[in-house]
Amino acid sequence: MNIGEFNVRNGRLLGSIATRTIDLPRLGLRPVESDNDRAPVFEIIALNVGNRWVQVGALWEAVAKHTTGEVFLQGSIDDPGLAEPLPIALFGSDEDGYRVAWRRPQRRDDFGPAIRSGRAGDPSGDQGGFGDSTAGSDGGVMGDEQPVDDEIPF
Template identity: 35%
Template sequence: MSNIGKFRCTNSTDPLSELIGVIKTVGFFGKLAIVREGSGSNPNTPSHRIYLVSDEVGRIEVGAAWSQTIKRGLRDGEQFLSASIDDPSFAKPLSFAVFQEDEDSWTATWRRRKDAA
């Protein structure tokens, strides 16, 4: 896995309500806000929306994230976000995961998905 970004929570009493940070790859660099949305009745509905944050135009929605729970290992039971952003300039969406590192710091990681054989 490659670390492609860092985020910090804006609300210490509810860390996953909003994360602000940066994603940086060879082909993309942007300041993002990951914001929790109201819970819907459909379990497949994203738990969060992702916005590109720009001084010129404010926030532009570029993706979504789903709250997940780690199911094994030392971090069993911890929450993380499975996220995806997209843009007309991308060949395909950029998918990544966001894991908590400490009390108010989160790391975005990317791993190339294996093609089905």
């Protein structure tokens, strides 16, 4: 989803970002001069309420993983006034300007998918991985098992 743009004005890259809850009407991209390969390409700066430019983020160069090999900028905007950092990507060039895109990050599922295929050699053939239930229709234990003794403390 496109949420803003940056264009060259008076020799500087200036722009804005706006969403339903965020309005950053005066942003700038300040080039970072560094020999470090891991340094960002730009600092993202914003005009604060005191009319001063403050850093609110940074952008690094990235290459699309798809066959296009497109080079773009990615980073985030963060400020104590935001609930969480806003991840952004910029597509375009210094000469033609940049479109600011945002995409909700996909959360990693630490437990894996909810539906798993049956394991090889699983005699139950059950696709859920837990086998058949041992509870009867009344909720009690069914089968030849001994009754549960609720009088024994754990």
